[in-house]
Amino acid sequence: SALIIQNCLRDYKRTSRASTIARRDDRVPYERIVDRSRPTYFSSNWSSVAELGEAMELQLQQYRRDYWQDQPTYCEMICEKDALTGSLDPVRREYGLTLEALRGFDSESKTHEVAKRFVDARQDGKKVVVLYLGDWDPSGECIEVDLKDRIVANMRKVLGLPKDARDPLLDIEIRRIAIFKEDIRKFNPPPLKVKDTDSRSPKFVRKHGNRAVELDALPPNELRGRLRSAIESLIDRAAWNRARLIEEAQRATCQHYAGFLRELSSRA
Numbered sequence: 001s002a003l004i005i006q007n008c009l010r011d012y013k014r015t016s017r018a019s020t021i022a023r024r025d026d027r028v029p030y031e032r033i034v035d036r037s038r039p040t041y042f043s044s045n046w047s048s049v050a051e052l053g054e055a056m057e058l059q060l061q062q063y064r065r066d067y068w069q070d071q072p073t074y075c076e077m078i079c080e081k082d083a084l085t086g087s088l089d090p091v092r093r094e095y096g097l098t099l100e101a102l103r104g105f106d107s108e109s110k111t112h113e114v115a116k117r118f119v120d121a122r123q124d125g126k127k128v129v130v131l132y133l134g135d136w137d138p139s140g141e142c143i144e145v146d147l148k149d150r151i152v153a154n155m156r157k158v159l160g161l162p163k164d165a166r167d168p169l170l171d172i173e174i175r176r177i178a179i180f181k182e183d184i185r186k187f188n189p190p191p192l193k194v195k196d197t198d199s200r201s202p203k204f205v206r207k208h209g210n211r212a213v214e215l216d217a218l219p220p221n222e223l224r225g226r227l228r229s230a231i232e233s234l235i236d237r238a239a240w241n242r243a244r245l246i247e248e249a250q251r252a253t254c255q256h257y258a259g260f261l262r263e264l265s266s267r268a
Helices: 009-024 049-061 082-095 108-123 138-159 182-187 201-208 220-232 237-267
Strands: 073-079 098-101 127-133 173-178
Touching: 049 237, 073 082, 073 108, 082 098, 082 220, 098 108, 108 127, 108 138, 127 138, 127 220, 138 173, 138 201, 173 220
Parallel strands: 073 098, 073 127, 127 173
Antiparallel strands: none
16 A cells, blocks of 8 residues: 555566565564464364363353444444554454454455455344445445445345345445545545556546545554444444343353363363
């Protein structure tokens, strides 16, 4: 976003080589760079029941009740760029939300999974609100519209409705959190010219001008602050606090039994 590195294959390779060298000579800790494109699949194996009991105790310390099950609203965060999920993850964990990274236009399989969650929420009588973060450019604007159209189309499939059918269960809200045109004036990010190769560019330029801004250009604290404000506006605080009390009681009870299991297994 600072225009130091261009969005091209040449600079991608240069950046990859530089980051590899920096990690190998200990200038950059390995933990600072995450590769989400190559997942690892582990099996859960235990050396003994006692070890399982210890693991259960540790897991129960992290147990969190789904506070949203008692809320009138079902909320998810959707970000155009996977690279920003690390910056947004503190908010996800704080509020126990789902965070989807689109990597541009979302896949049909992923959109169908989202649609199934939204149908479940709507059938439970909940309002569905998506907090969307995207670039200020032709693609970012189009993704926001395309995303809702595709989710609703898949919700029709899940519900077994005919194409273009209207139903109250299909009502969802996509609420943009960033970026807005006024952010250009407020934060003065590095200017980017709208891509001439994008077929959506002429319409965008006529409507908004020839300046684009990538989501990465906004300070992470600004993005997190906007998300927190939007989420707080959706929360029924009384129900939220009740869920917290229930969570504490459940955690205490489960930890008691996990400790009991570990004690029994150690005697065996």
